[in-house]
């Protein structure tokens with residue numbers, strides 16, 4: 001089946017605002033990201049769009065065959081998510097996954113970025129990508145590949161300490177180089193970062209200026225990744241995980257793509273900035 005990472009929800013601890021839930025648009029979809037109050041600053045669920053209703057039915061059949069607990073979203077949940085149908089289940093490390101069809105589009109209210117971003121690359125590449133950490137890497141990797149149909153793009157060895165190297169696995173489910181990357185490490189937060197991609201390099205430069213002007217803590221310098229060739233930088237969200245803001249990612253064509261292994265995550269840049 002073909003999936004399409006389309007939305008994610010970040011659960012934040014209760015702050016000054018009494019608004020419990022906030023949705024964010026990136027295009028003509030009703031929303032792509034949501035924040036809501038919760039008991040931890042972390043990803044609360046990840047939404048993936050099925051290719052069609054038949055694909056959703058096939059997924060439900062697969063989940064049943066494998067004895068993976070799942071349920072159909074009821075009318076209230078579908079209304080809240082603004083989709084026609086959805087399936088809800090957990091991945092092996094406990095993240096709630098929602099696969100849906102029939103998202104709400106609002107072409108009558110064209111998206112206009114209040115920050116002046118020229119646009120975001122979405123469409124058949126979904127909202128962006130997420131990087132998830134867990135100490136159940138084998139089970140999580142098999143789940144996303146064998147149950148949800150993701151395919152490996154490549155792997156990267158990342159040196160996170162002088163004597164510690166992590167092998168990250170990058171997975172795709174559409175032309176985006178990776179919609180999901182998996183880090184085999186127990187981490188305080190399941191979500192290491194999420195990435196959104198703009199339509200022009202200038203959008204990244206303007207965002208870098210805004211980050212500095214607004215006093216947001218930058219996590220890395222501008223850099224270019226070795227696998228998806230994305231030019232991007234990372235900043236800390238108020239929840240402590242990072243957001244990657246980038247442009248120029250390469251695309252995967254499954255007819256010609258060959259899986260490779262890389263020994264460094266970046267061709268240049270992406271140097272850590274001490275907070």
Ligand SMILES: [Fe+2]
Nearest residue numbers: 129131195244
């Ligand atoms: Fe990334």
